[in-house]
Amino acid sequence: MNDDTGPMELDLGRVETRSTFSFDGTFDLPTPEGGNAACAVAVNATVTRSASSYCVEARVRGSVRAECHRCLGSSELPIDTAFTFILHRGEQAPPPDGVDEEDIVSIPVQGDTMFDLYPRVREALILEIPIKLLCREDCRGVCMKCGANLNEGECGCDPGIGDPRWGALKKFLNGESKT
Numbered sequence: 001m002n003d004d005t006g007p008m009e010l011d012l013g014r015v016e017t018r019s020t021f022s023f024d025g026t027f028d029l030p031t032p033e034g035g036n037a038a039c040a041v042a043v044n045a046t047v048t049r050s051a052s053s054y055c056v057e058a059r060v061r062g063s064v065r066a067e068c069h070r071c072l073g074s075s076e077l078p079i080d081t082a083f084t085f086i087l088h089r090g091e092q093a094p095p096p097d098g099v100d101e102e103d104i105v106s107i108p109v110q111g112d113t114m115f116d117l118y119p120r121v122r123e124a125l126i127l128e129i130p131i132k133l134l135c136r137e138d139c140r141g142v143c144m145k146c147g148a149n150l151n152e153g154e155c156g157c158d159p160g161i162g163d164p165r166w167g168a169l170k171k172f173l174n175g176e177s178k179t
């Protein structure tokens with residue numbers, strides 16, 4: 001399991017008009033089912049400065065690895081997501097041209113300080129983790145009887161006979177028929 005990497009700091013003081021920042025990071029994230037997903041990503045952030053604000057456009061690419069929902073094997077999914085937000089000093093700034101206002105989160109900042117992008121990347125990744133992560137679209141899961149991974153071949157079990165739930169039902173039906 002990877003430890004989360006440290007901060008991804010945007011040095012706002014370095015931005016004259018437009019600067020690009022790049023980071024590599026690993027994240028250990030909770031899945032919707034209470035498991036763990038390991039993400040390894042490359043982050044590219046373009047920061048555009050205007051009179052009273054910074055527009056941050058981030059793209060996050062990499063992969064997420066977690067347990068397959070059906071077979072508990074390892075599954076890996078590519079990640080490619082992007083988000084935009086505005087850091088403003090003083091009055092809230094309007095979004096730049098071509099950016100939809102509804103997609104924008106405005107965050108106040110004090111002066112030309114460092115801004116840690118890490119929590120926002122983490123948030124974006126959590127939204128990207130599917131509820132049911134599968135190792136492949138047609139994963140066959142595991143045999144309910146012997147636990148074999150059915151992706152690796154047939155285990156030879158008869159799925160109908162021997163399942164304790166069916167046994168209980170048969171006993172119940174037999175008992176009923178005797179009376």
Ligand SMILES: [Zn+2]
Nearest residue numbers: 068071135139
């Ligand atoms: Zn699977």
Ligand SMILES: [Zn+2]
Nearest residue numbers: 143146155157
């Ligand atoms: Zn089996």
